[in-house]
Amino acid sequence: MKLLLVAxxxxxxxxxxxxxxxxxxxxxxxxxxxxxxxxxxGQHYDEKMSQTFFRELELPRPEVDLEVGSGSHAxxxxxxxxxxxxxxMKERPDAVLVVGDVNSxxxxxxxxxxxxxxxxxxxxxxxxxxxxxxxxxxxxxxxxPEEINRVVTDSLAxxxxxxxxxxxxxxxxxxxxxxxxxxxxxxxxxTLLHHRARAERSSILLRLGLETSDARxxxxxxxxxxxxxxxxxxxxxxxxxxxxxxxxxxxxxKLPLIFPTHPxxxxxxxxxxxxxxxxxxxxxxxITDVKAGVYCIEPLGYLDFLRLMSNARIVLTxxxxxxxxxxxxxxPCVTLRNNTERPVTVTQGTNVVVGTSPRKIVQAATKxxxxxxxxxxxxxxxxxxxxxxxxxxxxxxxxxx
Ligand code: UD1
Numbered sequence: 540m541k542l543l544l545v546a547x548x549x550x551x552x553x554x555x556x557x558x559x560x561x562x563x564x565x566x567x568x569x570x571x572x573x574x575x576x577x578x579x580x581g582q583h584y585d586e587k588m589s590q591t592f593f594r595e596l597e598l599p600r601p602e603v604d605l606e607v608g609s610g611s612h613a614x615x616x617x618x619x620x621x622x623x624x625x626x627x628m629k630e631r632p633d634a635v636l637v638v639g640d641v642n643s644x645x646x647x648x649x650x651x652x653x654x655x656x657x658x659x660x661x662x663x664x665x666x667x668x669x670x671x672x673x674x675x676x677x678x679x680x681x682x683x684p685e686e687i688n689r690v691v692t693d694s695l696a697x698x699x700x701x702x703x704x705x706x707x708x709x710x711x712x713x714x715x716x717x718x719x720x721x722x723x724x725x726x727x728x729x730t731l732l733h734h735r736a737r738a739e740r741s742s743i744l745l746r747l748g749l750e751t752s753d754a755r756x757x758x759x760x761x762x763x764x765x766x767x768x769x770x771x772x773x774x775x776x777x778x779x780x781x782x783x784x785x786x787x788x789x790x791x792x793k794l795p796l797i798f799p800t801h802p803x804x805x806x807x808x809x810x811x812x813x814x815x816x817x818x819x820x821x822x823x824x825x826i827t828d829v830k831a832g833v834y835c836i837e838p839l840g841y842l843d844f845l846r847l848m849s850n851a852r853i854v855l856t857x858x859x860x861x862x863x864x865x866x867x868x869x870x871p872c873v874t875l876r877n878n879t880e881r882p883v884t885v886t887q888g889t890n891v892v893v894g895t896s897p898r899k900i901v902q903a904a905t906k907x908x909x910x911x912x913x914x915x916x917x918x919x920x921x922x923x924x925x926x927x928x929x930x931x932x933x934x935x936x937x938x939x940x
Contacts, residue, residue: 540573542932543632543667546601547580547619547643550727550860552592553841554638554672557729559598561925571933576630580619580643581606585802591840596730612642612684619646627654627667634668634935637692638726640676640685640859645692652695668935672726672928674699675706676859676880682772685859689880698935700928702863703883703917723927724919727860728867731845732922738845747797747836748825749850764794764853764904766833769801773857773875777811779895783875784813784833786900787855791833794908796855797847800835808835853907855900862890869914871907875900883917 542562546555559577566572579601583589593600605622607615619642627635627650635651637644654666674693678686693699693710701707702725710720744750744760752758766787774780787796798817800808808814817835839847845864848854854865855873862881865872866888874892884890889912893903919927 540571540634540932540935541630541632542573542575542670543627543630543635544575544577545580545623545635545637545643545647546577547582547607548639548641549583549588549592549838550858551638551641551643552589552596552598553730553860554726556596556598557726557733557925558636558638558672558928559925560729560733561929564926565929565933569933573929573932576602576632578602578623578626578647579604580623580646581608582615582619582641582643584608585838587838587840588802595841596734616642616646619643620650623647623650624654627651631656632667634670634698634932636670636672638672640673640688640692642684642688644671645688648692648695668697669695670698670700670932670935671696672700673702675701675710675720676703677706677709678878678880680878683770686880698931700924700931702920702924703881705882721927721931722919723931724921724924725863725917726924726928727863728916728920729922729924731864731867734842734845735849738842738849741842741846743839743843743846744850746822746825747820747834747847749795749797760850762794762852764790764796764855765848765851766796766798766854767801767856767858767861768798768804768875770857770876771803773895774801774804774807777807780807780811781813782897783895783900784816786897786904787833788816789897789901790855790904792831794852795831796833797851798833798835799837799839799844799847801838805835853904855904862888863920865889866915866917867920869912871910871912873900873903873907887917888915 562575581604603626607618637648648669651667651669671692699720701722749763750758750760817833820834820836849868851870853871857875862884866884872890877894879892891903893899
C-alpha cells in the first residue's frame with residue numbers, strides 16, 4: 540500500500556508524528572509494508588511555526604513542500620489544490636491521509652475526491668481512499684473556517700478516525716455509515732505522551748526566569764499561567780481583543796502570564812497599539828525578577844511549550860488542541876470561545892468554555908485557580924492511536940465507496 544500523508548500547519552505536525560512512528564514500526568516488522576510519503580503544503584512556513592516541529596518530533600523531511608504560504612482562505616486553499624494535484628497524479632497513492640481541520644486538510648481531501656486515475660483497470664482503483672484523522676468534531680459554529688473544513692472533509696472521507704464518542708454521534712447524525720467510522724483515540728495525545736519525558740528536560744523555565752536553582756542545585760519554580768490566542772474572531776476584532784487583554788491583565792496582576800504569541804496575534808497587538816500593555820520579551824531576555832504582568836514571547840517549539848504548559852497553574856486559550864493537552868496533563872484550562880468542538884475536555888477533562896466577556900474570563904480563572912484538578916484520559920487517549928490507525932489501514936481496500 541502507498542500512502543500520502545499531508546501536513547500543513549503547526550497543529551498538524553503533532554498529529555502526523557505519531558502516525559509516522561506507527562508506520563515505521565509496522566514497516567520494520569511486517570511483510571505488508573505501507574509505504575508513505577510526507578507532503579508539507581507550506582501553509583505554515585516559519586522556522587518557529589514549522590521547521591522546529593519537524594526537528595523536535597523527528598519527522599522525516601517532507602518528500603514534497605508545496606510552499607503555498609499565506610493568503611486569504613480562497614487563495615490559500617486554491618493554491619494548495621493547484622499544487623497538490625500534480626503530486627497526486629505523479630505518485631498515484633492508494634490513500635491520502637489528512638489530519639485536523641486546517642485549510643490544507645480540506646484542500647487535499649477535495650483534490651483526492653475528484654482525481655481520476657486513468658489506468659484504473661490496472662490498479663483497480665479510480666482514486667485514492669481519503670482518510671481523515673480527527674473526524675467528526677463539531678462546534679456548530681459556522682463562522683469558524685475550521686468548522687467548514689471539518690464538515691466538508693468528513694463528507695468526502697472514506698475512512699474517518701475519531702478521537703471521542705461525541706464525534707461518532709455527530710457523524711452518524713450526518714448520515715455517515717457506521718463502518719467508515721473508527722474511534723481510535725487521539726494522535727496528538729500519543730505525541731504528548733511520547734515526548735513528555737524529553738520535554739521535562741527543556742530549559743524554558745530557567746530561560747524565562749520561572750525556575751531558579753541555587754548553588755546546591757535546589758530548584759524553585761514560580762507560579763505562572765500560560766496564554767495562547769490566534770482565532771481571527773478573538774484577535775482580528777479590536778474590541779474583542781482589547782476586552783480579552785483587559786481580562787488577562789487583571790489575572791496577570793496576581794499571576795504572571797506567559798503568552799507565546801502567534802504571528803497573526805503579534806501583528807494585531809502592534810496594529811491596535813496594545814504593545815505597551817504587554818511586556819515584550821525576546822528569547823535572549825531573561826526575566827530576572829518575575830513580576831506580575833502579561834509577557835509576550837515568540838512562538839515556542841514543541842518541547843519548550845509542553846514543559847511550559849505542564850508546569851502552569853492555569854492555561855487560557857482559544858486553541859482546540861490545547862484543550863485536549865491540558866486535559867491529559869491535568870492543568871486547568873479556560874477556553875476563550877463560545878463553544879468547543881471537543882466536549883470531552885469539559886465533561887471528562889479540565890476545560891471550561893467561557894466566551895470572551897472580560898468579567899467571565901476573570902471569574903472562571905479565579906475559580907479554576909482554587910480548584911484542584913488531576914490528569915484525565917478519555918477512552919483510548921492512551922498513546923496507541925497511531926498503532927490503531929495503521930492496523931485499520933492495513934486492511935483498507937478499494938477506491939470508490
Ligand atoms: C491556522 C488554522 C487553524 C490552526 C492554526 C494554528 C486554517 C483555516 N486555520 O490558522 O485552524 O489552529 O493555523 O496555528 O487553516 N503566519 C506566519 N508564519 C507562519 C504561518 C503563518 O507569519 O509560519 C502568519 C500568516 O502570514 C497569516 C497568519 O499568520 O497572517 C495566519 O496564518 P494562517 O495559516 O492563515 O492561519 P492561522 O491563523 O495560523
